[in-house]
Amino acid sequence: MNEQLRAIAALDRVIHEPGRMMIVALLAAVEECDFLYLLRETELNKGNLSSHLAKLEEAGYVEIEKTYRGKVPQTLLRLTRQGRAAFGEYRRRLNAAFVEHLHGLSRTGKLTPDKSGEK
Amino acid sequence: MEDIPELRDLATLQAQMQKPARNTNIDGSFELGWGTMLLCAGLVPYFNAAMPKAFWSSPWLAYLAYLPLLCMAFAPFAISKLIKRFITWPRIGYFANPNDLKLTQLLMLMAFGLALGFLATRPIRLVWDIRELGSTPGPAVPHLGVETRGIILHGIELLICAALVVYLGRKVIRKRQPPPAAYDAAMLAQGALGRKRLRQVKLILSLFFVGVPVLLCGVVFGVIYLSRSVMSHTEIHWSHLGVLSFFLATNAILYLMGNGVAIKQHRWKWLVLVLLLVGPIVAAPAIPYPPIKPELMAMLELFPPPATLFLGLLWFLSGAATLILFIRHNPLPEAEAQ
Numbered sequence: 001m002n003e004q005l006r007a008i009a010a011l012d013r014v015i016h017e018p019g020r021m022m023i024v025a026l027l028a029a030v031e032e033c034d035f036l037y038l039l040r041e042t043e044l045n046k047g048n049l050s051s052h053l054a055k056l057e058e059a060g061y062v063e064i065e066k067t068y069r070g071k072v073p074q075t076l077l078r079l080t081r082q083g084r085a086a087f088g089e090y091r092r093r094l095n096a097a098f099v100e101h102l103h104g105l106s107r108t109g110k111l112t113p114d115k116s117g118e119k
Numbered sequence: 120m121e122d123i124p125e126l127r128d129l130a131t132l133q134a135q136m137q138k139p140a141r142n143t144n145i146d147g148s149f150e151l152g153w154g155t156m157l158l159c160a161g162l163v164p165y166f167n168a169a170m171p172k173a174f175w176s177s178p179w180l181a182y183l184a185y186l187p188l189l190c191m192a193f194a195p196f197a198i199s200k201l202i203k204r205f206i207t208w209p210r211i212g213y214f215a216n217p218n219d220l221k222l223t224q225l226l227m228l229m230a231f232g233l234a235l236g237f238l239a240t241r242p243i244r245l246v247w248d249i250r251e252l253g254s255t256p257g258p259a260v261p262h263l264g265v266e267t268r269g270i271i272l273h274g275i276e277l278l279i280c281a282a283l284v285v286y287l288g289r290k291v292i293r294k295r296q297p298p299p300a301a302y303d304a305a306m307l308a309q310g311a312l313g314r315k316r317l318r319q320v321k322l323i324l325s326l327f328f329v330g331v332p333v334l335l336c337g338v339v340f341g342v343i344y345l346s347r348s349v350m351s352h353t354e355i356h357w358s359h360l361g362v363l364s365f366f367l368a369t370n371a372i373l374y375l376m377g378n379g380v381a382i383k384q385h386r387w388k389w390l391v392l393v394l395l396l397v398g399p400i401v402a403a404p405a406i407p408y409p410p411i412k413p414e415l416m417a418m419l420e421l422f423p424p425p426a427t428l429f430l431g432l433l434w435f436l437s438g439a440a441t442l443i444l445f446i447r448h449n450p451l452p453e454a455e456a457q
Contacts, residue, residue, distance in 0.1 A: 008125075021128070025135035030214045033139075036452065037212025041138055074213070091132065095303040098125035099313070 008097050014059045015090045019044055019052045024079065027062065028087050032078040053077065061086055129302060136300065139214050141380050147441025148202040149377045152195030154435030159191035161428035196225050202442065210449040224291070231291045234283040241277045248273060331375075335368035335396065342397050366422060370430055371395045374437075385444070391437045398433060399426035 015024050022042045027033065039049055056062040061083030065076040079087065144150065166187055174180050220228075248270050340361065374395055375382070382388045407425075 018131075021132065022135050025132045026138060029136040029139045031217045033214035034208075034212050037214045040211055041135075069213075076213075092303060094125055094128055094132070098123065098129060101123055101125055102313070 010093050011097070012086055012090045012093075014055065014061065015087060017052075019048060020056060023049070023052055023056065024061065024083065024087050024090075027077060027079045028084065030078075032076050035075040035077065038077065056083070059083075059086075133300065133302065139216055142211070142214070143216065144377055144379065144381055144441070145211070146202055146207045146445045147438035148199040148207070149195070150374075150434050150438030150441060151202065152198040152438075153373070153377070154431050154433070154438055155194035155198055156191050157427055157431030157434060159187045159194060159431075160422075161424045161426075161431055163187050163191075164424045192229060193225075196220065196222070206442070206446065209451055210446075227287050228291050231284065231287040234280045234287065237276065237280040238284055241273060241280065245270065245273045245277060332368055332372055335371055336364050339367045339396055339400075340364035342400055363423070363426070367396060367399060367426075367430075374434070381441070385441065387440075388437065391433060395430060395433055399423075399429045 015021055019042065022044075023038060026038060026041055035049070038044075038053075039046065042049060044052070053062060053064065057064055060080060063078050063080050065078075067074050067076055167184060170184070174183075248266065252266050252270065371392055374388075374392055378385075378388055382392075
């Protein structure tokens with residue numbers, strides 16, 4: 001179980017928060033998007049979204065660009081190279097924690113692996 | 120399994136990362152673009168037949184014949200961009216998919232296709248010309264006659280096309296980014312359970328990408344063979360049947376893939392899918408066949424214009440219905456606030 005706790009503890013705390021995890025996952029799948037798109041897809045309110053984005057910007061994971069589309073102000077958001085690398089590492093560690101959890105369950109006999117799956 | 124927190128987090132990540140791809144055809148822009156393209160392609164023979172003969176004698180006016188082809192080439196790109204710019208993004212917000220085609224990439228792709236087409240056909244013409252020249256009696260030492268100059272020009276064209284194919288090929292054939300995924304397949308394959316799940320996913324994917332096309336091809340082939348109506352004006356050839364059923368099945372798969380999860384939300388699209396498969400066979404005979412030049416007959420027998428028109432119309436109507444529903448369910452943010 002120690003291994004499992006270690007794997008979870010190694011997760012990036014800036015990303016490992018439900019709101020910010022949703023934001024980073026969405027930004028990782030696009031080149032860039034605007035504030036309205038994130039607002040609709042995450043279903044957070046404007047204040048929460050702004051505060052999460054400010055934290056991500058402070059960590060250097062998100063780049064925020066204020067611009068105009070015609071006469072309408074538009075806030076463009078994209079993951080920085082550092083942000084993409086951090087998210088890649090976060091995903092890798094989360095997968096590792098999941099695999100470790102499965103190993104833990106099978107060691108304690110709570111999960112019996114399918115014998116047909118073994119090579 | 121569902122109460123494992125890491126698995127829950129991975130599932131949330133996966134759901135979030137797939138959202139932009141799911142929104143690609145949320146507004147029906149893909150269907151409208153593809154429908155316009157097919158309508159233009161189907162209308163070309165009718166357009167050519169409708170033009171007076173004097174029209175073709177003018178070298179400048181004759182260029183107008185390329186207009187439907189030009190519309191056909193740019194319709195999927197231009198319509199999608201226009202709808203997204205003026206209808207979709209103001210409603211659901213702007214997002215750019217990393218694999219979206221840009222205008223410069225589209226132009227390069229077209230130039231690459233043209234050069235590749237020339238490269239595939241020019242050597243045959245060149246060999247034919249050389250054999251013709253060799254078979255005609257003439258002086259022992261060849262001189263630069265009209266035929267020789269023609270061969271040299273064809274050779275230069277061939278070299279230019281080859282250079283273009285190599286140059287543009289490097290830019291056009293790029294490695295597309297894989298679809299975003301939260302799960303790390305290599306890591307999950309370490310456990311027996313993970314290996315089993317991965318095998319199931321591979322099986323489902325191979326069934327979808329191999330089994331469904333084969334099944335659809337078979338169904339369409341059978342229906343066409345039984346009805347024999349779509350090409351009732353000519354004798355039926357097995358190769359024609361095969362190409363047509365492949366065309367219809369590919370078209371249906373493209374519709375299915377283009378709509379993705381949207382088909383769950385709009386169940387009426389299943390009916391459109393069935394119509395796309397069997398509709399052209401049943402309904403196309405009602406559309407009059409255009410008078411076709413004999414040299415184009417062979418090609419148009421493979422892709423009958425009435426069938427292409429019918430498919431284009433179905434795609435277009437499906438796209439228009441999707442767009443109307445999208446506008447109705449997604450008011451502009453200002454209107455929503457009021």
